[in-house]
Every structure is written in structure tokens, then in C-alpha cells.
Amino acid sequence: MGKKAKTAITPTRGDDFAQWYQQVIKAADMAENSPVRGCMIIKPYGFSLWENMQRVFDDIIKEHGVQNAYFPLLIPLSFISREADHVDGFAKECAVVTHHRLEFGEKGLVPAGKLEDPYVIRPTSETIIGDAMARWIQSYRDLPLKLNQWCNVMRWEMRTRMFLRTSEFLWQEGHNAFEDAKSAREDSLKMLESYRIFAQDYLALPVFTGEKTKDERFPGADATYTIEAIMQDGKALQAGTSHYLGQNFAKSIGIKFQNRNGDEEFAYTTSWGISTRLIGGMIMAHGDDDGMIMPSRVAPQQIIIIPVVKNIGEGGKIIEFAKKVADKLKKQGLRAHVDIRDMRTPDKIWNSIKKGVPLRVEIGNKEFENSDVTFIRRDIGRDSKETISSDAFITRAHSIIDEIHNFMLDRAKSFRDDKTSEGSSVDDIDEFFKSGNIGLIRVPTTILNDENLEKVMKEYSLSTRCMPFEDEGQKVLIGKAY
Amino acid sequence: MGKKAKTAITPTRGDDFAQWYQQVIKAADMAENSPVRGCMIIKPYGFSLWENMQRVFDDIIKEHGVQNAYFPLLIPLSFISREADHVDGFAKECAVVTHHRLEFGEKGLVPAGKLEDPYVIRPTSETIIGDAMARWIQSYRDLPLKLNQWCNVMRWEMRTRMFLRTSEFLWQEGHNAFEDAKSAREDSLKMLESYRIFAQDYLALPVFTGEKTKDERFPGADATYTIEAIMQDGKALQAGTSHYLGQNFAKSIGIKFQNRNGDEEFAYTTSWGISTRLIGGMIMAHGDDDGMIMPSRVAPQQIIIIPVVKNIGEGGKIIEFAKKVADKLKKQGLRAHVDIRDMRTPDKIWNSIKKGVPLRVEIGNKEFENSDVTFIRRDIGRDSKETISSDAFITRAHSIIDEIHNFMLDRAKSFRDDKTSEGSSVDDIDEFFKSGNIGLIRVPTTILNDENLEKVMKEYSLSTRCMPFEDEGQKVLIGKAY
Numbered sequence: 001m002g003k004k005a006k007t008a009i010t011p012t013r014g015d016d017f018a019q020w021y022q023q024v025i026k027a028a029d030m031a032e033n034s035p036v037r038g039c040m041i042i043k044p045y046g047f048s049l050w051e052n053m054q055r056v057f058d059d060i061i062k063e064h065g066v067q068n069a070y071f072p073l074l075i076p077l078s079f080i081s082r083e084a085d086h087v088d089g090f091a092k093e094c095a096v097v098t099h100h101r102l103e104f105g106e107k108g109l110v111p112a113g114k115l116e117d118p119y120v121i122r123p124t125s126e127t128i129i130g131d132a133m134a135r136w137i138q139s140y141r142d143l144p145l146k147l148n149q150w151c152n153v154m155r156w157e158m159r160t161r162m163f164l165r166t167s168e169f170l171w172q173e174g175h176n177a178f179e180d181a182k183s184a185r186e187d188s189l190k191m192l193e194s195y196r197i198f199a200q201d202y203l204a205l206p207v208f209t210g211e212k213t214k215d216e217r218f219p220g221a222d223a224t225y226t227i228e229a230i231m232q233d234g235k236a237l238q239a240g241t242s243h244y245l246g247q248n249f250a251k252s253i254g255i256k257f258q259n260r261n262g263d264e265e266f267a268y269t270t271s272w273g274i275s276t277r278l279i280g281g282m283i284m285a286h287g288d289d290d291g292m293i294m295p296s297r298v299a300p301q302q303i304i305i306i307p308v309v310k311n312i313g314e315g316g317k318i319i320e321f322a323k324k325v326a327d328k329l330k331k332q333g334l335r336a337h338v339d340i341r342d343m344r345t346p347d348k349i350w351n352s353i354k355k356g357v358p359l360r361v362e363i364g365n366k367e368f369e370n371s372d373v374t375f376i377r378r379d380i381g382r383d384s385k386e387t388i389s390s391d392a393f394i395t396r397a398h399s400i401i402d403e404i405h406n407f408m409l410d411r412a413k414s415f416r417d418d419k420t421s422e423g424s425s426v427d428d429i430d431e432f433f434k435s436g437n438i439g440l441i442r443v444p445t446t447i448l449n450d451e452n453l454e455k456v457m458k459e460y461s462l463s464t465r466c467m468p469f470e471d472e473g474q475k476v477l478i479g480k481a482y
Numbered sequence: 483m484g485k486k487a488k489t490a491i492t493p494t495r496g497d498d499f500a501q502w503y504q505q506v507i508k509a510a511d512m513a514e515n516s517p518v519r520g521c522m523i524i525k526p527y528g529f530s531l532w533e534n535m536q537r538v539f540d541d542i543i544k545e546h547g548v549q550n551a552y553f554p555l556l557i558p559l560s561f562i563s564r565e566a567d568h569v570d571g572f573a574k575e576c577a578v579v580t581h582h583r584l585e586f587g588e589k590g591l592v593p594a595g596k597l598e599d600p601y602v603i604r605p606t607s608e609t610i611i612g613d614a615m616a617r618w619i620q621s622y623r624d625l626p627l628k629l630n631q632w633c634n635v636m637r638w639e640m641r642t643r644m645f646l647r648t649s650e651f652l653w654q655e656g657h658n659a660f661e662d663a664k665s666a667r668e669d670s671l672k673m674l675e676s677y678r679i680f681a682q683d684y685l686a687l688p689v690f691t692g693e694k695t696k697d698e699r700f701p702g703a704d705a706t707y708t709i710e711a712i713m714q715d716g717k718a719l720q721a722g723t724s725h726y727l728g729q730n731f732a733k734s735i736g737i738k739f740q741n742r743n744g745d746e747e748f749a750y751t752t753s754w755g756i757s758t759r760l761i762g763g764m765i766m767a768h769g770d771d772d773g774m775i776m777p778s779r780v781a782p783q784q785i786i787i788i789p790v791v792k793n794i795g796e797g798g799k800i801i802e803f804a805k806k807v808a809d810k811l812k813k814q815g816l817r818a819h820v821d822i823r824d825m826r827t828p829d830k831i832w833n834s835i836k837k838g839v840p841l842r843v844e845i846g847n848k849e850f851e852n853s854d855v856t857f858i859r860r861d862i863g864r865d866s867k868e869t870i871s872s873d874a875f876i877t878r879a880h881s882i883i884d885e886i887h888n889f890m891l892d893r894a895k896s897f898r899d900d901k902t903s904e905g906s907s908v909d910d911i912d913e914f915f916k917s918g919n920i921g922l923i924r925v926p927t928t929i930l931n932d933e934n935l936e937k938v939m940k941e942y943s944l945s946t947r948c949m950p951f952e953d954e955g956q957k958v959l960i961g962k963a964y
Contacts, residue, residue, distance in 0.1 A: 034610070035561070036554040036601065041614055044549035044629070051550060067526035068533060072518040073603070073634055073650050074577070077584070077591045079517070087591070091584040095556070095601075096593040099578040100638040102559070102569075102602065109559045109569070111578040111600055113638075118593055119518065119577075120584065121555070121603070128516070132523055147526070152555055152634065156582040156595075168555050 007289035008354050017233040017284075022162070024283055027354040028292040031162050038160040038167030042276070045355065048300035050170065050276060054150060056202050056298065057172065057274070060194050066146040066174060071128050073152075074119035079127040082252040086126065089219025093156040094120040095167075121154040126220065126245070126271055129175045130253035137267060139258045140179045144187070148174040163280030164237075164482050171275035177267040179259060181246065184268035185223070188244040191272040192225040195240035198274075203282055204295040204408035205229045206416050207239060208477060210466030213448065218271075222246035228465045228477065230416045231284035234438025236465045236481040239281050242272035280482070285412055292356030293378050296404040303329055303336040303397065304357040305373075306349060308364035312342050318368045321390075325361070325373065328394045334401065353378065358404045361393070379404050379411075420477075426452045429478060433460040440465065440479035448476065489771035490836050499715040499766075504644070506765055509836040510774040513644050520642040520649030524758065527837065530782035532652065532758060536632060538684050538780065539654065539756070542676050548628040548656060553610050555634075556601035561609040564734040568608065571701025575638040576602040577649075603636040608702065608727070608753055611657045612735035619749060621740045622661045626669070630656040645762030646719075646964050653757035659749040661741060663728065666750035667705070670726040673754040674707040677722035680756075685764055686777040686890035687711045688898050689721060690959060692948030695930065700753075704728035710947045710959065712898045713766035716920025718947045718963040721763050724754035762964070767894050774838030775860050778886040785811055785818040785879065786839045787855075788831060790846035794824050800850045803872075807843070807855065810876045816883065835860065840886045843875070861886050861893075902959075908934045911960060915942040922947065922961035930958065 009027060013020045025031055030046030042050065058068070074097060081087045097119045099111035122128065129147060137145060150172045160166050174191060178184040192209060199205040207227035217224040221243040229239045249255070250266040259265045286293040296302060305322045309315030322338045329336035339348050352360050362374045373393045377384035377400070388396075419439030423429055425447060432441045433456075445467060447453055457463065457478070465477040491509060495502045507513050512528030524532065540550070556579060563569045579601045581593035604610065611629060619627060632654045642648050656673060660666040674691060681687040689709040699706040703725040711721045731737070732748040741747045768775040778784060787804045791797030804820045811818035821830050834842050844856045855875045859866035859882070870878075901921030905911055907929060914923045915938075927949060929935055939945070939960070947959040 032614075034554045035558060035613060036556050036610070039554035039556065041554065042552040044551045047551045048549075050552075067530075069526045069529045070524040070532075070652065072516045072521035072523065073636065074518050074521065076517060080584075081591050087584075091586075091591070094582070094584050095579045096581040096584065097577045097603070098580045098593055099600075100576070102562075102573040102576050102578065104573075109563050109573070111580055118581075121579070128518070131517060132514075154555065170552065 008291050008350060009289050012289040013232055013287075020287075020289075021280075021284060024287050024291050024354075025162055028356060030279070030292070033162065036167075038157050040160075040162050040166050040168075042170075045300055046279065049279060049294070049298060052298040052300065053202070053278065054172075057194075057198050058150070060198060061148055061172075061174065061191075064146070064190070064194065065144075066148045066176075068149060069147050070149055070151070071125055071132065073122055075122050075125070075128050077118055077120065079131060080120055082127055083220045083249055084252075086220035086249075090123045090155070094123055095154045095156055096120055122151075123153055123155045124271070124273070125149070125153075125173055126175065126249050126269075127253060130249050130255055130269065133175070133177050133267070133269070134253055134255045137177060137255060137257045140260050143177055143179045143257060143267065144183065146174070146176045146187075148172055161280070161482075163276055163283070165277075169276050171273050174270075174272040176270045176272075177250070177255060178269070179257065179265075179267065181268050184246075184270050185244045188223075188225060188242045188270040188272065191270070192227065192240070192242040195227050195242065195272075195274060199227055199229065199239060199278075200409065202295065202297045203278065204297075204405055204412060205239065205278075205281060205285055206409060206413040208466060208468050210468040210471075210477070211473070212241075212466055213464040213476065216464060218243045220245060220248050222248065226466050229281050229285060230419055230440060230479075231281070231482065232287075232415065233284070234419050234440075234480065236440060236477070236479045237277075237281045237284070238465070238481065239278055240272075240274040243270060245269045245271060284482075286408055287356070291354035293408065294356040294358055295408060296358035296379075296401045299356070299358050300335065301337045301355075301357050302334050302401055303359045303361060304352045305336065305338045305361040305363060306345060306352065307338065307340065308345050308362050308367075312340055318363055318365070321368050321371075322361075322363050325363070325390050325394065329397055332394070332398060334397055359397070359400060375400070377404055377407075379407050426450045426456055429453075429462070430456045430459075433462070440477045442468070442471070442475050442477050445474060445476045490773050490832060491771050494771040495714055495769075502769075502771070503762075503766060506769050506773050506836075507644055510838060512761070512774070515644065518649075520639050522642075522644050522648050522650075524652075527782055528761065531761060531776065531780060534780040534782065535684070535760065536654075539676075539680050540632070542680060543630055543654075543656065543673075546628070546672070546676065547626075548630045548658075550631060551629050552631055552633070553604075553607055553614065555604055557604050557607070557610050559600055559602065561613060562602055564609055565702045565731055566734075568702035568731075572605045572637070576605055577636045577638055578602055604633075605635055605637045606753070606755070607631070607633075607635075607655055608657065608731050608751075609735060612731050612737055612751065615657070615659050615749070615751075616735055616737045619659060619737060619739045622742050625659055625661045625739060625749065626665065628656070628658045628669075630654055643762070645758055645765070647759075651758050653755050656752075656754040658752045658754075659732070659737060660751070661739065661747075661749065663750050666728075666752050667726045670705075670707060670724045670752040670754065673752070674709065674722070674724040677709045677724065677754075677756060681709055681711065681721060681760075682891065684777065684779050685760065686779075686887055686894060687721065687760075687763060687767055688891060688895040690948060690950050690952075692950040692953075692959070693955070694723075694948055695946040695958065698946060700725045702727060702730050704730065708948050711763050711767060712901055712922065713763070713964065714769075714897065715766070716901050716922075716962065718922060718959070718961045719759075719763045719766070720947070720963065721760055722754075722756040725752060727751045727753060766964075768890055769838070773836035775890065776838040776840055777890060778840035778861075778883045781838070781840050782817065783819045783837075783839050784816050784883055785841045785843060786834045787818065787820045787843040787845060788827060788834065789820065789822065790827050790844050790849075794822055800845055800847070803850050803853075804843075804845050807845070807872050807876065811879055814876070814880060816879055841879070841882060857882070859886055859889075861889050908932045908938055911935075911944070912938045912941075915944070922959045924950070924953070924957050924959050927956060927958045
């Protein structure tokens with residue numbers, strides 16, 4: 001293996017991480033900016049990834065007794081303003097619907113039919129779902145109530161970035177209600193744990209789990225729990241949050257029930273969400289200078305088979321053999337695909353690399369004659385190249401997919417451990433970032449009271465990411481973040 | 483079987499069909515009106531039905547080579563106005579976003595941050611998806627391009643009705659592009675056929691397939707194809723449409739490609755959609771005076787097992803047996819559920835009837851001792867009651883589900899045939915409705931030129947439903963409609 005002549009993505013991660021990110025998305029054909037300010041188009045390859053993620057996580061939450069439902073897109077202003085912190089948190093970024101038709105004016109189409117009461121497009125649905133809960137919950141027998149919706153939400157962002165921060169994004173928002181504080185808090189921790197498992201076991205993303213400091217809480221929450229991932233530029237990414245809302249929303253919305261003693265009481269609620277932002281996290285945690293590397297368990301295509309023929313029209317037997325192999329893999333529940341496009345083989349290979357297909361299979365004349373296949377893992381590259389009998393490959397395919405997953409997770413874990421430093425004072429934080437280090441620094445929570453903290457945080461654009469559970473609330477992780 | 487003392491739903495279909503419809507939805511706990519004008523909340527039981535429908539139909543369209551993607555919710559005014567007929571068709575019912583934040587004014591929250599260019603919430607996405615297609619399609623090699631999104635859309639309706647007509651609804655919208663008129667038209671007919679198959683084979687809804695008359699076309703289409711179902715009050719329901727758009731949208735949006743001769747040409751596009759409206763159709767086609775009857779293949783719960791015990795706490799052995807039966811049914815891929823709620827058995831039974839669970843299984847002491855089950859089909863009622871060994875039931879369960887489907891489809895077909903009359907003139911139409919008949923009347927298309935038609939159509943609030951394919955464009959179906 002000599003020095004690589006060139007990479008598929010320009011610039012490389014080292015040269016310009018932000019530009020590299022945009023180029024990876026483009027090269028993998030996952031998404032693009034739309035003509036609508038701050039909104040993206042999720043293209044088929046990117047959307048297929050989201051569909052796979054949805055399917056897996058939907059099963060996880062249904063196991064947990066959560067029911068899917070659908071609530072209105074529009075929220076009356078009177079609802080959004082019910083919880084004081086909540087409206088403060090979202091008022092600055094709400095898309096507002098003020099008219100209900102269009103008319104042809106002198107200069108073309110203009111809004112008409114002014115609404116007496118405007119609506120906002122949901123930035124999140126605590127208030128409108130809470131309003132339904134207030135009707136649906138009468139007695140402790142109606143609790144717990146666990147609802148979820150997969151939907152679009154809108155937060156008018158000034159600086160947007162595909163997947164990471166867009167005005168409209170797709171997510172799931174769960175809203176649960178309980179009869180006591182303990183069950184509610186425990187459940188919000190359980191949902192966080194389900195995020196941790198999902199990120200780790202399906203997206204190969206190792207995450208810190210912990211509680212947000214007060215300043216970073218969801219507007220209206222008593223506690224916000226988070227999973228925090230680390231990107232290859234050392235910045236943190238909040239990858240999912242679960243909020244314990246106490247009785248705040250129940251009181252402001254009126255979610256009351258008759259408890260076991262026959263007394264009227266306010267319910268204890270939680271909310272929890274993950275979004276298409278996770279896709280941005282996967283790109284920045286796993287991608288390399290040749291493009292995307294898809295986590296193997298949720299990849300849109302897990303295995304791509306490339307018939308190595310001079311001319312696709314003359315590759316009849318090889319293509320037939322490739323299709324048979326693909327069919328056998330599909331029967332095992334693997335997403336396998338034969339690339340029969342009329343394109344040069346090297347272009348197909350680069351295409352599959354940039355798209356991050358976990359496992360590439362090449363079948364040329366020699367392989368065909370011996371009923372063999374040659375495969376290359378995307379996570380490792382050409383060093384993983386192996387030629388084995390097609391039957392052996394079909395038998396091993398599932399475990400190779402698992403090996404890729406484990407390798408990607410381990411690699412990301414090593415990176416994270418490597419980029420997480422320990423400190424004990426504000427000076428340590430200052431020193432860490434002044435020296436040009438990237439990554440997170442973990443310090444005792446006592447420094448939160450240090451008067452010099454703010455200055456240092458501002459200087460390096462830092463934020464507290466979470467107080468990791470593993471430190472039992474004694475420490476806080478600090479770093480730059482998306 | 484004596485005369486039924488009472489029905490679960492008041493009023494009955496015969497007494498007040500519109501009220502009956504609302505009450506069925508309420509009794510089955512499928513949906514409710516929301517505090518947002520014209521918008522509904524789809525409750526878990528109703529949403530689960532939609533999820534099952536989505537899963538089935540999504541597989542059908544993916545077989546057809548369609549790829550899912552996601553496009554922005556908001557559409558710039560300049561886009562919506564590109565196609566003249568299109569904007570005329572939708573301008574009167576668009577929700578318009580004019581501001582991007584909220585401020586606290588004297589009287590509370592008010593819209594602020596006025597947008598220079600307002601947006602509408604998508605009533606449909608031909609223009610915004612067409613705009614993307616214009617970027618993505620360069621050559622005939624990029625065609626056909628078949629895209630679909632499952633999403634929410636909004637059309638500001640003045641008179642709304644749950645599932646049938648709501649300001650916001652959920653749907654799939656497919657948008658395909660082709661290199662010639664013939665492929666485009668054929669494909670739009672293929673998508674219509676997939677709707678017909680879906681309605682018939684999964685929803686037990688027999689439908690007429692045909693082309694809409696010119697007046698009833700989608701705004702901007704060259705042809706609109708439709709599936710039309712008939713409800714138990716004799717009214718038609720447009721249950722799905724597929725539009726051949728010719729080059730209309732391609733020309734106004736600029737979807738150009740280099741054709742096989744090297745010339746630049748506009749693409750030929752289609753669009754096709756079905757929505758949560760179909761659920762309303764299923765209620766009105768299948769429901770009876772005891773409530774909903776779920777089509778057995780998409781029912782949220784296909785089989786409910788009710789342990790017939792005095793007290794759920796003391797029914798240990800019976801419940802255990804019931805759960806074993808349920809587990810075996812689940813292993814066969816059936817949605818089976820044991821009702822272990824602390825409720826009276828008759829209440830549970832009525833509950834399952836109102837919710838329309840296709841197959842109810844009762845297990846009491848006698849059944850338990852003999853390892854038997856007693857089952858009752860919802861479509862037929864108590865006449866279908868049968869006691870057989872639990873093993874035999876488990877073996878037969880799948881075919882009973884199919885039998886229920888076939889019975890429901892046949893019943894709906896008989897009703898439809900019974901309520902579809904033939905006529906040859908405008909006088910026949912007049913006579914038919916004057917005599918108080920319900921249903922559709924099929925007449926030669928030549929009557930469309932009859933000057934008396936409009937008067938008769940107005941008098942009875944009729945509309946042309948479609949020119950059925952089976953009549954090769956020679957006849958038109960006329961009736962009242964939702």
C-alpha cells in the first residue's frame with residue numbers, strides 16, 4: 001500500500017471539515033439544499049437510511065408500550081404560550097400561518113383571508129399533545145399513557161446546515177404521562193437508554209449519557225437527559241434528548257387525574273426525541289476522505305455486487321451469477337443489490353465507496369469460473385480484500401455485516417476515548433483549547449461556579465455537553481458542539 | 483335470533499348516516515376533532531390502521547421501482563403560481579406562512595419577522611418536486627424517475643369531516659417523470675391499477691376504475707384517473723387518483739432532458755395519491771349499526787382473545803392459556819392480542835365489536851378444560867360462532883382472516899352492483915333520484931352535451947364520478963359523492 005494518490009472527497013477532513021461534510025453528502029447523493037430557505041430535500045438514498053432507522057427504532061419503542069398517533073401540524077398561539085419557559089424558548093424561531101388563501105393582486109399572488117387567530121407550525125408538540133392528554137386522562141387507570149409521532153417540525157434557523165440544523169426536519173417526538181414523579185423520571189431515563197442502545201447497536205455511535213446543566217435544559221423541563229456523540233473534528237453532537245417535565249406542562253395545560261386515593265392531581269409528563277440530525281452525526285463520526293461509511297445494520301444497501309465486465313451487455317453469465325448470489329443474500333434478509341448500470345467498473349466502484357456501502361462484492365471472469373466472489377469492506381478498505389467461494393460468502397455475509405458494525409463502533413470508541421481529556425479547573429480547560437487540542441474535557445461540576453468559566457467558554461465557543469451518569473453528577477463534559 | 487334489542491351505535495345508519503359515521507369513529511376510538519380548525523387527531527387505534535395500510539402499499543410501490551424521498555413542507559408563492567390551472571385550483575385553500583417569529587405585544591403573542599416572500603404549506607407538491615426534477619434530470623438515461631413521499635398536506639377546508647375532508651391530512655404523493663407520452667400515460671394507469679388492487683385485496687373495497695370528465699380533472703392535468711368506491715348511503719367516494727400531466731408541469735417548471743436523438747425535450751410527468759380519506763371510505767363501506775368492521779388484512783388487531791372470567795385477577799390459568807394461543811398466532815404473523823383489562827367481560831366484548839376487530843376468541847372454563855376456543859367473526863356476528871380445539875383454530879386462523887376478507891369484499895360488491903343502475907338519458911337520471919333511489923346511475927357519455935343535465939345535476943347535488951374503463955369511455959357514472 002503506497003501513499004494514496006487522491007481521495008474521492010475534496011477537501012479532506014483535515015483540510016476543511018465543514019466543506020468535507022457538504023461534499024460527502026453530495027457525493028453520496030443523500031440530500032441537497034432546496035429553494036426554500038433553510039429547508040433541505042432528503043434524496044432517495046438519504047431517505048432510505050432514515051426509513052431503516054425509523055423501522056428499527058419504532059420496534060424498540062413499541063416494545064416499550066408506546067403507541068403511535070398523529071396530532072395537528074398547526075398550534076394555536078394560545079397553546080404555545082401556556083408554558084412560560086416554553087414559549088420563551090421557541091418564540092424566536094416559529095413559522096407563523098396568518099392567512100388561509102391567496103389572491104391575485106397587482107404584483108401577483110398575495111396572502112388573503114386573514115386568520116383571526118394565527119397558528120405556528122409545530123416546533124415541537126408538548127402543548128397540543130398535552131391538550132389532548134388533558135381530555136384523555138381522567139383516572140390513574142388511564143396512566144401511563146405513552147404516545148409518539150413521526151413527523152416534520154419547523155424551527156426557523158438563521159444558519160442552517162444539511163441534516164444538522166435545518167428549518168424543517170423530521171423526527172419522532174414521544175410524549176408520556178405518569179401518575180407519579182418517580183415513574184415519570186425513570187421512564188425518561190429508560191427512553192434515553194433506548195437512544196443509547198439504538199445509537200450504539202445500530203448506528204455504531206458510542207455516546208456519553210448524562211444530564212444537561214440547567215442552562216442547557218429544554219424550555220419548560222425539570223431535567224433534560226442527553227446522548228452526546230463526538231465527531232471527527234472533536235466537536236460534540238447532541239444526538240437525542242429525553243426530558244423530565246415534572247408537572248410543569250400538566251399544570252399549565254391542565255392534565256389532571258383522579259389518583260389512587262381519589263384525589264385530583266396533575267400528571268407527570270416526559271418528552272423525548274431523535275431526528276434526521278442523527279444522520280449528520282453518522283456522517284461526521286464515520287465518514288473518511290473517500291466519503292460516507294454507512295453503519296452496516298441500517299445501510300440502505302448493505303451489499304453491492306459489481307459484475308466486473310468490459311461491457312455490461314456482454315456480461316450475461318456473470319450478471320446472472322451475480323443476481324443469484326444477490327437473491328440468496330436477500331433471502332437471508334440482507335439488502336443486496338447488483339449494479340448493472342451501463343457504466344465503467346471503476347466508476348461503479350468509486351460510486352459504492354462514496355456512498356459508503358458496507359460490503360462491496362466484485363465478480364469477474366475468474367470469480368465466475370470458480371464460483372467465487374471477491375469482497376472488500378468499506379470500513380477497512382482494500383486490506384480487507386478476500387476471495388472465497390460464493391457459498392462460503394453467503395453463509396458468512398451476516399457475520400461480516402456484524403463485524404463491520406463492531407469495527408466501526410470500536411474505532412469510534414477509541415477516537416472518543418482518545419479525544420476525551422480530564423481536567424480539574426477552568427485553567428485546565430483554557431490550557432486544553434489554547435494548545436489547539438480538539439475534543440471534550442471532563443471537569444468537576446464545582447467549576448460551574450467559577451467566575452472565570454464564562455470568559456473561557458466564550459473565548460473558545462464552548463458549551464457544557466452533559467454531566468455524565470458514569471460520574472454520578474460530579475463531573476461535567478465541556479467542548480465545542482454542533 | 484330475535485329482533486335486536488339495541489345497537490351499539492346511535493343513531494343507526496338508517497336513521498342518520500352522517501351522525502352514525504361520527505359515532506362509529508368515536509366508539510372505535512379512531513380519531514377526534516382537534517382544537518385546530520378543521521384538523522383532526524388520529525388516535526392510536528386509527529393510526530395503527532394507517533400504518534398497516536402504509537406498510538402494504540409502500541411495498542407495492544417499491545416493487546414498481548418507486549423511491550421514497552422527502553421534500554420541503556413550504557412552497558414559495560412563485561412556485562405554486564407557475565402552472566396557471568394549478569394555482570387557480572389551490573389558491574383558495576392555502577395556509578400561508580408570512581412571519582418567522584413571535585413577539586410579545588400588548589395583547590399577548592403576535593407574529594413578527596415578516597417574510598419578504600411568503601410560503602404556502604404544501605397542498606400537493608407537483609411544483610416543488612418538479613423543481614428538483616428539473617435539476618436532477620439531464621438525459622433520457624435519468625428517466626424514468628419515480629419518486630414518492632408519505633407526508634402531511636394542507637388544504638384549508640371550510641366544511642370538514644373526520645378522515646373525509648380535513649384541512650390537514652396524511653397521504654402519499656407519487657411523482658414520476660418519463661421520456662415519452664406513452665410511457666407516462668401507461669404508468670399513470672399502472673399506478674391506478676395498484677390502487678385498485680390495494681383497495682380490493684387489502685381494504686375489501688370494490689371500486690370502479692375510470693377517467694374523470696374534464697371538469698373533474700386535477701388542476702393542471704391532461705387526464706385524471708380515479709378509483710371510485712360506493713358507501714352504504716349510496717354516495718360515491720373518490721378513493722385514489724392518478725394524473726397524467728402531459729408536459730404541462732414540465733414546461734412551466736422547466737423539466738428538460740436530452741432525448742435519444744440528442745434533442746432537448748420536456749419530460750412527461752404523472753402524479754398519484756391516496757390519503758387517510760380511505761379510512762373514512764372503509765368505515766362507510768363496511769361499518770354496521772354496531773360500529774366499525776375492520777378489513778381483516780389491515781386491521782390493527784386481527785384477533786382479540788377475551789378470557790371469560792368473573793375476575794381478571796383470578797383467571798390465572800385461563801389467561802395463561804389465552805396468552806399461549808396468542809403467542810402461537812403471533813408467530814404466524816397474525817396481530818393477536820389478549821384483553822386482560824380489569825373490565826366486565828360483556829364490556830370487553832362490546833368494545834371489540836365497536837372497534838371492529840375481525841375475529842373475537844372467547845376462552846372460558848369449558849374451553850380451557852378442553853383446550854378449545856370459541857370464536858366469532860365480526861363480519862357475520864353470532865351466527866359464525868364456533869367452538870373448536872385451540873390447535874385447529876391456530877391452524878385455521880390465517881384462512882379465517884382470508885374468509886372474512888372475501889366475505890366483506892363480496893358483500894360490498896353485491897351492494898355496489900345493487901346500487902348501480904343503468905340509464906340512457908337525463909330523464910332517467912332525474913327519475914332515478916326523484917324516486918328516492920340511492921346509488922349511482924350509469925349513462926352514455928353523450929348526455930354530457932344535454933342542456934338539461936346541469937339543472938338535474940344541481941337539483942340532486944350530483945357529480946360525474948368517472949367514465950369507467952369497462953365501458954371503454956362510452957358511459958359515465960353519475961351520483962352524489964363525498
